Every structure is written in structure tokens, then in C-alpha cells.
Amino acid sequence: MNYNETGKRIFIRDENCPIRNVVAQIGDKWSILILFSLADGADRFNSLKSRIEGISQRMLTQTLRELERDGFVERTVYPQVPVKVEYKLTELGQGLTKSVWGLVSWANEHLDEIKTSRNQYDQEHNEKTDNQ
Structure with a gap:
């Protein structure tokens, strides 16, 4: 890891940074949902799409x-008609998936608080915009 002149870690700019290489990749809108959809076992494309x-x-x-590509999911093609x-x-x-479960549990536990905070913020900022 790299450190700046004050001794703080500056790994975010490093191409080997775990945030840039792993967390950002799986932190998109869909990856975690797909991973948790596969947590109970193998599934087919259309089944995943419907879930x-x-x-x-x-x-x-x-x-x-x-x-x-990242090694989290394995794709198996069965040579039959139609292809499975x-x-x-x-x-x-x-x-x-096990590691991320804590974050998902935390999000579930605090969802109402977060929604309330978002609504308050939006109301306050909409009022400011309306009054300007």
C-alpha cells in the first residue's frame, strides 16, 4: 500500500486497490442481486431474469x-436441443456472497431510516429550489 506525506494510506489511486478492482465491480446495480439469486443453486437465464x-x-x-470473468459465476452449456x-x-x-450478507442485512435493517432521510432531504431541497 502507498502512503501520502501525512502517513495516510492512499490506495484508491493504486491500480491494485481492492476498492477499484473488486468492490466497484460488484457494487453496481445488478451484480449483488444476481449473486444472491444464485445463492440457492444453479439457475437458468430466463429464470434469473424473471426473478x-x-x-x-x-x-x-x-x-x-x-x-x-471475475470468477464469481460459472456458466455451463449442455449440448442438447434446445441448448441448456x-x-x-x-x-x-x-x-x-457470504461476505456481502452483512451489508445486505444492514441495508434491510435500516431501509426505513434511509428512506425517511431521503424524503426529508428531498423536501428540504425542493423547498429551497422553489423559494429561489
Whole structure:
């Protein structure tokens, strides 16, 4: 890790920074939802799409490819007619899902507080905008 002149870590600019290389990659809108959808076992594309509300076919395809590239998801093609494709978590993906569970639990526990805060902020800032 790198340190600045005051002795604080400055790893965010480093290309080996875990935030830049892992957290940012899985911190998008869909990755965590896909990982948790696969937590109970292998699933097919259309089943995932129907279970993840709001995701487009293109975005699901793109995100699954990124998760596969990073080693979190394994894609298996079965040579049959029609072709059957399944996605499942790798051991690395299972470990990540377990690690992220604390964040997901925290978010679930504090969702109402966060929504209340957002509403208050929006009301205050809309009033300021209206009064200007």
C-alpha cells in the first residue's frame, strides 16, 4: 500500500486497490442481486431474469459475463436441443456472497431510516429550489 506525506494510506489511486478492482465491480446495480439469486443453486437465464425485477436481457447478459470473468459465476452449456445454459456460483462467488450478507442485512435493517432521510432531504431541497 502507498502512503501520502501525512502517513495516510492512499490506495484508491493504486491500480491494485481492492476498492477499484473488486468492490466497484460488484457494487453496481445488478451484480449483488444476481449473486444472491444464485445463492440457492444453479439457475437458468430466463429464470434469473424473471426473478430480478427490472433487469433487461442485455444487462443480465452483460453482468453475468462480468461475474463469470471475475470468477464469481460459472456458466455451463449442455449440448442438447434446445441448448441448456445454467449459471451457478463458484467457490469464490459463494465466499463473496457470504461476505456481502452483512451489508445486505444492514441495508434491510435500516431501509426505513434511509428512506425517511431521503424524503426529508428531498423536501428540504425542493423547498429551497422553489423559494429561489
